[in-house]
Amino acid sequence: MTNSPSMEEFEALLEQSFETHDVVEGAVVKGIITAFEKDLAVIDVGLKVEGRVAMKEFGAAGRDGSMKVGDEVEVYVDRVENAMGEAVLSREKARREESWIRLEKQFEDGEKVEGVIYNQVKGGFTVDLDGAMAFLPRSQVDIRPIRDVTPLMNNPQPFQILKMDRRRGNIVVSRRSILEESRAEQRSEIVQNLEEGQTVEGVVKNVTDYGAFVDLGGIDGLLHVTDMAWRRVNHPSEILNIGQTVKVQIIRVNQETHRISLGMKQLESDPWEAIEAKYPIEAKITGRVTNITDYGAFVEIEPGIEGLIHVSEMSWTKKNVHPGKIVSTSQEVEVIVLEVDPSKRRISLGLKQTLDNPWHAFADQFSVGAEVEGEVKNKTEFGLFIGLEGDVDGMVHLSDLDWNKSGEEAIEDYNKGDMVKAVVLDVDIEKERISLGVKQLGTDVVGEAADSGAIRKGGIVTCEVLEVKDGGLEVSIADTELTSFIKRSDLSRDRDEQRPERFSVGQKVDARVIQFDKKTRRVGVSIKALEIAEEKEAVAQYGSSDSGASLGDILGAALKDQDEDK
Numbered sequence: 001m002t003n004s005p006s007m008e009e010f011e012a013l014l015e016q017s018f019e020t021h022d023v024v025e026g027a028v029v030k031g032i033i034t035a036f037e038k039d040l041a042v043i044d045v046g047l048k049v050e051g052r053v054a055m056k057e058f059g060a061a062g063r064d065g066s067m068k069v070g071d072e073v074e075v076y077v078d079r080v081e082n083a084m085g086e087a088v089l090s091r092e093k094a095r096r097e098e099s100w101i102r103l104e105k106q107f108e109d110g111e112k113v114e115g116v117i118y119n120q121v122k123g124g125f126t127v128d129l130d131g132a133m134a135f136l137p138r139s140q141v142d143i144r145p146i147r148d149v150t151p152l153m154n155n156p157q158p159f160q161i162l163k164m165d166r167r168r169g170n171i172v173v174s175r176r177s178i179l180e181e182s183r184a185e186q187r188s189e190i191v192q193n194l195e196e197g198q199t200v201e202g203v204v205k206n207v208t209d210y211g212a213f214v215d216l217g218g219i220d221g222l223l224h225v226t227d228m229a230w231r232r233v234n235h236p237s238e239i240l241n242i243g244q245t246v247k248v249q250i251i252r253v254n255q256e257t258h259r260i261s262l263g264m265k266q267l268e269s270d271p272w273e274a275i276e277a278k279y280p281i282e283a284k285i286t287g288r289v290t291n292i293t294d295y296g297a298f299v300e301i302e303p304g305i306e307g308l309i310h311v312s313e314m315s316w317t318k319k320n321v322h323p324g325k326i327v328s329t330s331q332e333v334e335v336i337v338l339e340v341d342p343s344k345r346r347i348s349l350g351l352k353q354t355l356d357n358p359w360h361a362f363a364d365q366f367s368v369g370a371e372v373e374g375e376v377k378n379k380t381e382f383g384l385f386i387g388l389e390g391d392v393d394g395m396v397h398l399s400d401l402d403w404n405k406s407g408e409e410a411i412e413d414y415n416k417g418d419m420v421k422a423v424v425l426d427v428d429i430e431k432e433r434i435s436l437g438v439k440q441l442g443t444d445v446v447g448e449a450a451d452s453g454a455i456r457k458g459g460i461v462t463c464e465v466l467e468v469k470d471g472g473l474e475v476s477i478a479d480t481e482l483t484s485f486i487k488r489s490d491l492s493r494d495r496d497e498q499r500p501e502r503f504s505v506g507q508k509v510d511a512r513v514i515q516f517d518k519k520t521r522r523v524g525v526s527i528k529a530l531e532i533a534e535e536k537e538a539v540a541q542y543g544s545s546d547s548g549a550s551l552g553d554i555l556g557a558a559l560k561d562q563d564e565d566k
Contacts, residue, residue, distance in 0.1 A: 033071045041067065043075060051075070074098065095131035103132055103171065104164060112158040112178060117149070125149065127159060127173055134159070134171035143179050187219045187258050194260065198250045199267065204240050212236045214248060214262055221260035223248060230265050230272075230304025232290050271304035276340050279347065283337045284354065289327050297323045299335060299349055307347035309335060316352045316359070316432075317391045327351070358390035362434065363427045365389070372436070376418045379411060386420055386436060394434035396422055403439045403446070404521065446521045449480045455523065457516045463525060465507045468500050475509070475525070482523050486511060490526035493535075498528075 031045035040052040053075060055067070067073075076097055106113050115127040117136060124137040136159070141149060152175075159173040160181075194200070194216075202214035202221065211224040223246075225236050233239060240246065252261040279285065279301070287299035287307070296310040314326050327333060339348040366372055374386040377393060384396040398407025401414075414420065422436035449455040455477065463475035463484070472487040490511075491498045503509070512533055515524030 029075065029077055030072055031075050033067065033069050033073060035069060036067075041073075043073065045075065045077065099130045099132035100166060103129060103161065104166070107161040107164050112160060113173070114156055115159050115173065116156055117153045120149070125153075129159070129171065129173070132171060133169075134161075134173045136173050136175065140174035140176045143176055143183065183218070190217065190219045191253060191255060191258050191260070194250050194253050196250050196253055199247060200250065201245060201247050202262075204242050204244045204246060207236050207240055207242060209235065212240050214246060216260070219258065219260065221248070221250075221262040223262040223264060227251065227261075227263035227265055230268065230270065231300060232298065232306055234291075265304075271302065272342055272345050275305070275342050275347070279337050279340055281337055281339070284334060285337065286332060286334050287349075289329055289331045289333060292324045292327065292329060294322065297327050299333060301335075301347070305347070307335070307337075307349040309333075309349045309351050313338065313348070313350040313352055316355065316357060317393075357429070358392045359427070359429045359432050359434075361390050362388065362392055363429055366424050366427070368424055368426060370424045371421060371441070372424060373419060373421045376414055376416050376420055379414065379416060383407075384411065384414055384420070386422060388434065392432075392434060394422070394424070394436040396420075396436045396438050400425070400435075400437035400439055403442060403444050443481070446482065446523070449482060455480060455482070455513055455516055457513050459513045460510055460530060461513060461525060463509055463511050465503050465505050465509065468503055468505060470500065472500055473503055475511075477523070477525070478508075484523045484525050486525055486527060490514075490528045493528050493531040 029045050031043040031051075033041050034044050034050060035042040036055075037052065039055045041055055042050050042052055044050045103113060113129055115129040115134060117125050117127050119126040121135075124135055125141070127134040127136050140162070141152070146152075157175065158178050159175055160177040161171060162174050162177075163170070163172040165171075200216055202216045204212050205215045205220060206213040209225075211222055211228075213220045214223050223236075223240075225233050228236060228239060246264065247267065248262040248264055249266045250260065251263045251266065252259075254260075285301055287301040289297050290300045290306060291298040294311075296308050296314070298306045298308055300306050309323075309327075311323050314323055315321070318326065333351060334354050335349040335351055336353040337347065338350045338353070339346075341347075372386075372388055372394070374388045374394070376384055377387045378385040383398050384401070386394045386396060388394050398411060401407055401410035420438065421441060422438050423440040424434065425437045425440070426433075426435040428434075455461065462478040463473075463486070464478065465473050466476055466483065467474040470488075472485055472491065474483065474485055476483050488498050488500060491500065491503075509527060510530055511525035511527045512530035513523065514526045514529050515522055
């Protein structure tokens with residue numbers, strides 16, 4: 001050890017120490033080394049007794065022999081006097097107290113602190129902050145999870161204090177916040193040097209369903225899937241791999257959020273330029289089906305150019321079929337250009353236009369009035385749908401099913417799958433409609449009777465009794481295929497003669513037409529109306545005021561003439 005100071009110097013140091021310190025337990029005080037005993041330093045801190053501190057607690061100074069009697073040191077007073085009558089002092093606790101005071105000041109000022117990761121514990125690591133022990137949670141070690149922390153241990157490095165509790169002796173620190181701050185500064189510097197439209201190189205860092213993240217040298221930019229190529233890209237992995245170096249263009253830079261949007265296709269020429277001249281309306285082209293949706297199919301006609309075949313333009317006849325039932329992905333198809341809109345970057349294509357229009361073909365083969373036959377495809381509330389040649393359907397409206405039955409009654413005679421003959425009534429190619437009629441295959445007896453004049457309201461017809469009923473007579477009208485019913489009240493003018501039983505089946509009677517409606521197809525006849533009409537005619541013929549004849553005489557004469565005519 002080095003030479004001891006003189007007695008006068010030693011006494012002066014002790015006196016100075018006593019004057020400047022008010023020694024209490026739990027405090028850090030200054031003391032004077034008075035002697036060395038083996039590996040212990042004897043220290044006087046102004047108490048009645050001295051204390052001893054292990055040399056190893058003084059660190060390098062205690063190991064290399066540089067400490068000497070008379071040196072002033074700071075120690076922690078654990079107890080003023082123990083059972084042996086000595087002061088209990090600690091350099092280690094003094095260092096810890098000094099560190100806490102310094103760390104609290106740095107924590108308040110938001111300053112970084114330096115420490116060493118030296119041990120692994122549950123949930124994280126312990127860090128030595130120059131005598132004060134701190135806890136480093138595993139989540140605060142780095143920005144991203146680190147599998148092996150060995151390279152980071154026992155190396156002095158900066159930390160940020162997150163929380164301090166002096167009473168409990170707890171300190172929580174973070175290395176991650178230091179890295180994030182450094183990274184943020186680096187990002188800010190990089191972002192400031194980037195400009196929209198600039199072309200840069202980067203490395204693909206991650207690939208997702210919606211795009212790829214590209215490292216531009218310390219900051220990531222998003223390359224969205226829609227900006228990778230002019231053509232459709234179903235998944236970014238089709239054209240990019242992690243670790244691949246790519247050339248991209250800066251599309252947008254947000255200086256505040258540091259978000260960067262990148263593009264690859266922008267470095268190539270836009271295939272939509274002069275697209276109208278390249279693909280004129282009605283041009284027939286070939287393409288490949290790239291995607292199928294509920295509303296149609298997308299067809300790539302060249303790299304970067306896709307057109308849509310809407311479901312309505314896929315088939316002339318298959319109206320309610322999913323597009324996937326007509327075409328398949330990757331299928332080569334021939335299509336017709338229907339519309340080109342460069343501003344909206346849209347091309348409308350037609351698939352059915354490459355095939356013969358079956359409605360045209362049907363109209364060429366079957367003119368109005370032609371007879372056709374087909375299967376009942378469907379029964380609806382307004383008619384029947386009949387499958388015809390060329391895979392087209394025709395409709396028979398309720399009103400065209402039967403001449404003598406209502407449509408609701410007539411449609412009950414048909415079932416799905418029945419083969420039905422019909423007449424073509426109309427073909428509308430533009431609306432893709434074919435109107436058919438079943439009743440037109442038969443004779444319209446009412447129409448014919450009306451057109452020929454065989455029956456007219458007020459006319460006289462001869463009827464044959466078909467059936468005698470309590471309420472009247474069922475009769476057929478001569479020279480027609482019409483039937484009618486004569487009610488009991490219309491059998492005679494005379495009430496006593498209005499008895500149906502006085503007539504017999506097969507008997508012929510004359511009657512007058514009192515109702516004839518071609519639209520409702522109703523024919524009404526009356527014997528009573530005929531008798532009244534004949535009576536009026538007789539009165540008109542024989543009833544001159546000069547004859548002096550009574551009504552009975554007139555009727556008698558009229559009946560006699562009628563009998564003679566017969």
